[in-house]
């Protein structure tokens with residue numbers, strides 16, 4: 056029997072975007088978390104529709120810190136995109152630099168987040184309104200915390216090595232996930248701060 | 255692991271490459287590379303998808319047996335009126351544990367477990383994507399399931415039903431920790447299911463053999479792919495529900511407390527938004543089994559491949575539109591109910607398309623009535639009945655009439671056992687020789703089938719009548735003289751027959767491990783790729799990755815070669831044999847795309863799963879467990895991802911920029 060072989064030894068050993076397995080893993084995660092956020096927002100709207108007064112027993116949350124945070128998040132797109140480009144160009148020095156800047160943004164955000172919780176004017180155990188507002192904000196914060204930690208670990212790896220091409224793919228996917236954290240915040244922001252102000 | 259032979263820095267060309275078939279030094283190197291490490295530690299660190307899948311299937315089967323034993327206890331209690339075998343408290347735990355076990359610890363995970371074994375073999379690759387994540391998902395599942403049974407043994411088992419309706423499951427009506435353990439078990443198993451879904455999707459999209467374009471992948475793989483997508487969108491709903499439930503119980507939130515603006519119907523929406531698709535998560539893989547078994551025993555390719563794929567996808571979409579039909583007894587707007595009634599009836603169409611295609615395949619084929627095919631035929635019979643009662647239940651007036659009666663219990667078992675367990679048993683008989691290298695006994699198999707089929711109908715058909723005669727579900731006993739006595743006794747006898755049949759299966763499976771006839775690579779003469787390699791498959795699945803030219807490669811290979819002017823490629827070569835290197839292909843047309851390096855086995859997925867378990871169980875008792883418990887998880891996950899220097903240097907020696 057003649058066997059003709061398809062020689063694949065010349066193929067690249069890593070690639071970016073949907074060619075990489077990591078991209079698909081991240082995509083799955085985003086689908087799950089995105090659904091979770093959508094359902095949590097749905098829960099908020101559902102509880103509101105079942106209630107005579109909204110917000111229940113509290114003024115709407117103060118706008119200051121939430122809005123400041125939204126701006127920080129939107130600005131953080133810039134270092135992340137820089138890091139993504141640098142990673143996709145396999146430029147280690149610039150990848151390191153922009154990853155650190157992105158990390159700084161995440162840390163600033165987490166500090167502001169504490170003030171945000173304090174300006175909600177309700178507690179998780181006050182009533183159903185308080186419960187869902189805290190849950191929404193809490194869910195988003197957990198994503199930030201984990202992604203920040205993830206970025207930090209990745210940052211350490213970029214400095215300590217050993218450095219392989221796959222690390223650049225990790226940075227690129229990390230940035231993708233960060234965008235998810237940023238863009239999922241916008242509807243949550245609109246719901247937490249906007250809906251209580253609707254008449 | 256096997257790096258010793260190649261010092262770091264060697265040029266890629268000098269490494270040992272795969273390609274030559276069994277018996278060659280390259281094949282031996284591949285086997286060594288993809289084996290799990292030896293010893294107890296190696297056992298715990300294993301990541302080979304076949305090892306994990308075997309454990310996973312056995313674990314889910316044990317849960318099936320446990321859930322069945324609980325069912326038998328219930329049936330014995332109900333065999334005659336006024337029985338004192340178990341009291342109301344234990345009975346409540348029995349039906350809750352039975353329903354929860356069957357739905358969360360058996361039916362969905364067993365399908366994923368089978369998929370973890372088969373997918374790489376069917377797709378022609380050496381591993382599932384994210385092997386460590388796969389191992390982690392298994393451990394999480396195991397710990398969650400075991401926790402539930404430990405608390406049950408300690409008489410702290412949940413007792414509020416498998417759908418745990420609030421306010422019954424809330425802090426006021428269910429003090430103690432029973433409902434909390436239920437809620438955490440949900441989180442464990444759903445976490446595991448979602449991770450497996452990611453693993454399945456990535457494997458199917460990126461790791462297919464060259465030439466296996468999207469319209470050539472086996473229908474079972476399609477079924478699992480569609481199921482995996484459904485998991486992504488259905489499971490978060492029940493996670494949200496169970497997490498908010500436990501928060502209501504532990505830290506005083508008010509999601510389900512009407513006194514503080516909460517709402518109990520919210521639970522039902524969140525639960526059934528998951529719970530209805532859940533039925534299809536169980537059903538679709540069952541359909542996939544049928545589509546694998548039928549062509550083999552009809553000896554012809556499946557009829558209407560494209561229609562089959564489209565109706566799988568359509569079923570998945572419709573399944574999400576249906577959850578409200580579980581809530582017809584709730585006060586909802588009438589128009590909404592009509593809409594959901596229509597949607598419930600609509601879903602019969604894609605199922606009908608599938609059934610038509612199978613019948614056409616069977617009709618035009620030469621049938622070989624082996625045990626797997628018997629189970630398939632059993633499926634047809636039972637599902638027609640279950641589907642009919644389903645259409646009955648989808649109409650609002652009738653649903654109100656038989657709501658919460660044994661009619662519903664009968665219907666749901668016809669659908670679940672007919673739609674999933676029969677195909678699953680067919681699948682066990684069908685793939686057993688691939689996994690073990692030996693065939694199961696046909697004679698015992700026939701006994702197994704007929705006892706199951708007869709026992710099933712004896713057990714569950716009378717329940718329809720009981721329901722119509724007004725017997726409510728979830729009662730631990732009933733009075734004599736309501737006209738329910740004989741039917742209940744008959745039903746219990748049927749359950750005993752099922753138990754005997756299940757026992758026969760276990761006997762057959764264990765006996766055939768040693769005494770079964772040797773199977774060879776392709777005992778049934780099937781056409782898909784998993785039959786192209788030895789039985790049981792070598793650690794690396796294929797010594798030479800096949801190149802695919804059609805939907806049933808084993809049937810079509812000669813034709814493909816005759817048609818091409820140039821003899822087509824038959825296999826891949828050029829992947830490293832001494833380290834875990836895989837071929838990734840493009841998503842749509844499966845052209846060779848990348849060589850990817852997979853990580854070696856490690857203990858960290860297990861340690862991480864233990865850390866997660868500590869957090870989840872701790873958080874039943876104190877919210878601080880979430881804070882402190884996340885620290886060991888972070889440490890374990892970091893260790894998991896931390897690159898091993900020796901491993902990295904091997905990867906570097908193979909690296910080539912995009």
Ligand code: HEM
Nearest residue numbers: 322325328349350353356361415416663670727728729749
């Ligand atoms: C193998 C033989 C089985 C027997 C004899 C059996 C028997 C029963 C009985 C008697 C009940 C009603 C309990 C009551 O309402 O008082 C019940 C409930 C249930 N069964 Fe089964 N069952 C079997 C298999 C299965 C399987 C394979 C599944 C799922 C894949 C399943 C899923 C359920 C569910 C979800 C409930 C509802 C539990 C609840 O009301 O909380 N059963 N079963």
Ligand SMILES: [Cu+2]
Nearest residue numbers: 530576579580
């Ligand atoms: Cu349903």
